[in-house]
């Protein structure tokens with residue numbers, strides 16, 4: 202295929218892309234040094250000879266960019282799954298805790314406490330306020 206290292210110059214106008222081996226115009230090429238490090242790693246996985254002073258055509262770069270984005274999304278998805286599981290577990294623990302507190306609370310209330318709760322509920326209610334106001338006016 203291609204020589205190791207530098208891009209082959211076909212003529213003054215075209216350069217062979219180091220990755221796909223096709224002749225490209227300089228405007229269609231991106232220098233390796235402006236490629237993001239994680240993307241450069243992906244490129245070297247497929248093209249170990251890709252030179253740091255070489256070039257990659259935009260079509261190939263787009264392909265590797267898409268691959269990189271795909272991998273990042275995949276990683277985030279698995280991180281999200283871990284987070285989701287942690288939240289679910291926490292919610293389960295809290296539900297259990299709340300249930301236990303309710304049971305304990307009900308058990309501890311005496312008859313007097315329950316009665317005073319009812320009275321407090323009624324005294325704060327609208328029917329009580331309306332009937333009390335009515336009694337005051339009469």
Ligand SMILES: [Zn+2]
Pocket residue numbers: 218219220221222223257258259260261
């Ligand atoms: Zn190419």
